Amino acid sequence: MTESTVPKTSRTKNMVLRLDPVLAERLAAVAEVEGRSVSDVAREAIAVLVESRRADQRFRRLLEDNLARHQRLLDLLGDDQP
């Protein structure tokens, strides 16, 4: 993995995670052992999941198929109201 030159402060944000107690305990244990924050460990875990999903061929194929089929609708949908 290559290090990004973007300052870390601009790449991260605070997260609020609702976890069941067992998982929260597990995360806290990992964070303590590795000397990192719980949110850092959680973010990494989610990032791993995101990468695995991106690597999921079927998931990607279905997504691309859906986006292509409904491109017109998605283009017409508006952004959120401020």
Next chain:
Amino acid sequence: MIAIDVADLVVIAARVTGTAPGDALDQVDMAAAQAALAEARLAHAQLSETAADAGLAAALLIRALLRQRPFPGHSQQVAVAAALQFLALNGWQADLDPPATAIVVVEGLASGRLSPADAAAWLSPRLSAYSAPPAKEAPMRTRLPGRRLFRAVDPRPRAGILTPVTGFLPFTDDAHDVVVLARQEATRRGLDHPGPEQFLLALGGQGVAAEALKRLGISPDGVRQQLTQVTAQHQPVPPEPDTPLPMRVMPHAVGEAVAHGHDYIGTEHILLALFHAEDDTAARALAGLGAAEREVRGAITAVTGLPGPIRPAHHRGRKPVSRDGEIRRLRREVTRLTDLLREHGIEPTGPAGRRSA
């Protein structure tokens, strides 16, 4: 039904908004995403897999994402794309032409002028079976490291447990049957949800847990009789407020699956979870039958032929084993400290103290 999780949402949002997944991950309001998915999941749990229910589930997902807005600025696009992906993952495709009508429906859901049921009534007739993927392609989320009990041969949508950290952990066929049987047992007893007692009764059928219990000389009838005795002698631990009964078992089953390095939930994980549930009726019954946690773990190990918890991972692309090893060491340390406290006449409180008591 296969549910959408946070990782799915991030990938979908990244694709829809044309940003890198890492940027989408930075932009997502994680609490809002979890709240939306939890809201949608609660609806999924009550639905069967028919076209009408899939339409309602998709409508509920859109509404939840529009209300919680985990990706501010792109809520409608992400919500619709997520719902379409949800439908596709569950074997459905939607014909939403003309787009103008679909936009009216989405905006109606966003404003609250249209209920999810009304949106589903519009959507459901527009659903049809998704074209099957080519056979050579791997089925969805084949991430099981060891025992591919069902994925490679059974492309049906799987039930399972979804957590933001572990992602989707599917039930094995046997575990799915156990959950169904436990629900039926709970219904027979007039309960809204199954608890440890109902799960234990349901575990006697087939699967690793049933084999382990059989190996320990424990029959379904023996379990039932012992449970009757235990419940007559002990008042079950009162539940914490607002905690659904299944939540007192399944998080522990997830914990056991993760601790073993498994990407699925099997009957053995549910059986071991009974020893950690706050309501210890099932654990007491097993102990009364001569099967304390240690004996049950040993029997499971004997049945599966695998080492106990935290077995070395031979599967690809996963890192949690080293963390699991650290967790195991931490647990040993907790046990050591607990024993130390007891040596000094201090009775520990909390789960560690209860488990080792």
